[in-house]
Amino acid sequence: xxxxxxxxxxxxxxxxxxxxxxxxxxxxxxxxxxxxxxxxxxxxxxxxxxxxxxxxxxxxxxxxxxxxxxxxxxxxxxxxxxxxxxxxxxxxxxxxxxxxxxxxxxxxxxxxxxxxxxxxxxxxxxxxxxxxxxxxxxxxxxxxxxxxxxxxxxxxxxxxxxxxxxxxxxxxxxxxxxxxxxxxxxxxxxxxxxxxxxxxxxxxxxxxxxxxxxxxxxxxxxxxxxxxxxxxxxxxxxxxxxxxxxxxxxxxxxxxxxxxxxxxxxxxxxxxxxxxxxxxxxxxxxxxxx
Numbered sequence: 001x002x003x004x005x006x007x008x009x010x011x012x013x014x015x016x017x018x019x020x021x022x023x024x025x026x027x028x029x030x031x032x033x034x035x036x037x038x039x040x041x042x043x044x045x046x047x048x049x050x051x052x053x054x055x056x057x058x059x060x061x062x063x064x065x066x067x068x069x070x071x072x073x074x075x076x077x078x079x080x081x082x083x084x085x086x087x088x089x090x091x092x093x094x095x096x097x098x099x100x101x102x103x104x105x106x107x108x109x110x111x112x113x114x115x116x117x118x119x120x121x122x123x124x125x126x127x128x129x130x131x132x133x134x135x136x137x138x139x140x141x142x143x144x145x146x147x148x149x150x151x152x153x154x155x156x157x158x159x160x161x162x163x164x165x166x167x168x169x170x171x172x173x174x175x176x177x178x179x180x181x182x183x184x185x186x187x188x189x190x191x192x193x194x195x196x197x198x199x200x201x202x203x204x205x206x207x208x209x210x211x212x213x214x215x216x217x218x219x220x221x222x223x224x225x226x227x228x229x230x231x232x233x234x235x236x237x238x239x240x241x242x243x244x245x246x247x248x249x250x251x252x253x254x255x256x257x258x259x260x261x262x263x264x265x266x267x268x269x270x271x272x273x274x275x276x277x278x279x280x281x282x283x284x285x286x287x288x289x290x
Contacts, residue, residue: 008089020052022096026096030091043067063268067263073177073179080260085272094205114196120196126205139197151232170188174256175257184232
């Protein structure tokens with residue numbers, strides 16, 4: 001396992017579904033990073049207006065746009081890109097949020113200093129309906145927090161950078177989940193690698209109506225999410241008990257999709273290793289197994 005640091009190759013991943021109103025803010029914040037990214041990809045999840053998404057992304061020649069053949073949720077999209085590319089690490093970014101210019105620098109510095117393979121940061125939570133901003137901090141040593149409580153939200157996934165090596169070691173994301181796959185990944189990853197947070201407000205997060213965490217069907221207090229969390233909490237506690245007894249912890253993802261999405265290139269440069277755009281005639285690579 002190689003330690004993440006300033007020379008690591010990093011691809012920014014932006015799963016997108018009907019978030020055109022805020023997408024340009026997200027892209028401009030990533031293009032303004034003090035440590036430039038090695039690639040930025042928007043993965044569209046069958047948005048209502050792909051032509052509109054294309055017009056926005058097309059204004060930024062350094063950004064790649066890929067389109068899924070069907071709506072599958074963010075974790076299947078993210079995993080498919082990781083499977084088909086060869087970067088050292090992946091930076092997450094929600095399409096309706098934006099990053100501070102020093103975000104990638106801070107995450108890589110923290111990864112290098114701590115040896116962490118999953119690194120997040122503090123957030124400034126923008127409460128859109130209230131017109132307020134709320135600072136939210138996460139523990140610098142997220143691994144220690146998770147050792148104390150295996151179901152604590154010790155890291156906000158959209159703020160984070162993850163090493164390819166850690167994703168492979170835990171079997172990837174639960175591609176069959178449409179929400180809570182970030183928490184499920186975090187609670188498994190706690191048994192496979194070091195997790196930390198940079199003590200800086202590097203991420204601006206919009207809390208708005210209609211998002212996955214606020215919509216009636218998938219919100220934080222929706223029956224579907226509460227039922228899933230009961231299942232995921234039970235699994236996390238079982239893993240913690242096995243680990244405490246010195247046993248081999250099962251890191252199998254909770255749910256895997258029956259088949260991966262097919263991603264078609266729409267515009268922008270080809271990614272490292274990988275999925276060609278419509279401007280690149282190379283054949284797509286075979287899906288990589290973890």
